Amino acid sequence: MHHDPVISVERLSKTYAGGFQALKEVSLEIRRGEIFALLGPNGAGKTTLISVICGLVNATSGRVLVDGHDNVREFRAARERIGLVPQELTNDAFIRVWDTVAFSRGLFGKPKDPDHLEKVLRSLSLWEKRHNRMITLSGGMKRRVLIAKALAHEPEILFLDEPTAGVDVELRRDMWEVVRQLRDSGVTIILTTHYIEEAEEMADRIGVIRGGELVLVEEKRTLMRQLGSKELTLHLREPLEAIPAALGRHALALAEEGHALVYSYDASEEDEESSGIAELLADLEAEGIGFKDLNTRQSSLEEIFVSLVKEKAQ
Amino acid sequence: MNLNAVKTLYQAEMARSLRTVLQSVVSPVISTSLYFVVFGAAIGTRISEVNGVSYGAFIVPGLIMLLLLTQSVSNASFGIFFPRFSGTIYEVLSAPMSYREIVMGYVGAAATKSIILGLIVLATARLFVPYSIEHPLMMVLFLVLTALTFSLLGFIIGIWADGFEKLQLVPLLVITPLTFLGGTFYSIDMLPPFWQAVTLANPVVYLVSGFRWSFYGIGDVSPVVSLVVITLFLAAALAVVERIFRTGYRLKP
């Protein structure tokens, strides 16, 4: 399948003045119109990567193309396509919401467009607050103002550096909704997050960065299928002392003091027959082991992520 | 060129000082008026004339220069330091603006503010002393060049400073002494020969002298020399700003 990259990061390295190397030859292509989630522990280099792309940090080597434009030599063409929501809550305390959002639009050279600003502010539930000074807003509202500022110039690409840090659950849902609508309107979105559920819920593709290295880039679906192991738990009518020898060929474990049998299998197998569930159930029947209930569980992206980061760390 | 962006930045900077209009306009006007009262009216009656100009009138150009220098430096240094300090600078740095456009926005606004202030004080001075302006166009040229140069200097200070102390240190330790020793309140030929020579190393002497010449046709040095010195100063400041942006010093890690 051919994918049209909207951002190409080519062998990008960054060594800060102190000598610390925050990015090590990172290469990455962001596809037009996707939601890309960048995951990684604190200090992994997520913000550094975004900052280099947006022109806030000078790269040590490598280059970045934004829609084919080199982000240093053709910085105007590259930057006018990008909207950035920074990780830190930064704002001028005394400016009013409307003014700061209009300011952002102006900086990107766009003519005034009150209708667009109104649309953006409404979609982020900030319309009622438009005359407020920033200092009178709550943290979550300030974060949304930063998003409104980033959207003020109608960017094609939106970077969200931990957009939902400090935002309550309900608002987080609203923000996801805004992000989805943006994606539907054709905006490419790159977000970093510590909430795995966010990546799981939103992303088309996921990149994992650790120690300045991109250790994985994968379709979310593939990732969950590849790495996702499943568990089937059978709650037995009669407790078992040990697993009967006749069931030895199945990957079984006893749980709940013999009241439950846990069967682990690989959900990544494409053909369902090989999951072995049918055989297991047949063998149970033959052994006369009855069960009153069963449930299955698939490991979440969080578990995948944690195991991945640990694995690479060793 | 992203003119819209320059305009936006410029207007935002102007609006910021309107929010603190009391601090940015009223206080310099009051303090300069006090100078007129003390130096012009009180002391001036004891000093008859300097180079054929009444003392009160003599200090008018000097005081306006003093105001112009200090205001340009403080406006511009604060204008760029504040967004660096609060972090909002990210927005300007990630906008499709060249560094020249960024400088135009910040420095242009700072210089405009100090020019407006200078004119307000010039008008205020009228209440205290009668004065004339022999070369109005040259007066405006000196006013603009000085405001621009020292706003650039302030901009550099605002980028260099990594705390509020440093932001206030340079104006306090460098700019203020230089202006007071720059012939604001006296003609340098009132000094002993040795100190006259030392004083000529002070760039502010040339600014004050040139500015005073545009008022009364008299000066410590020729107006051409003044103009050359201030142009060199402007060029040096521009070169430093260019270097700052090329290397990303204190702006882009």
Ligand SMILES: Nc1ncnc2c1ncn2[C@@H]1O[C@H](COP(=O)(O)OP(=O)(O)OP(=O)(O)O)[C@@H](O)[C@H]1O
């Ligand atoms: N200006 C700087 N100078 C020196 N080192 C820096 C600078 N900015 C970041 N670093 C270092 O680079 C590394 C990566 O930082 P970065 O902010 O990119 O991490 P991150 O993945 O965004 O982390 P988090 O999840 O905490 O936001 C860290 O070790 C950090 O200390």
Ligand SMILES: [Mg+2]
């Ligand atoms: Mg970060």
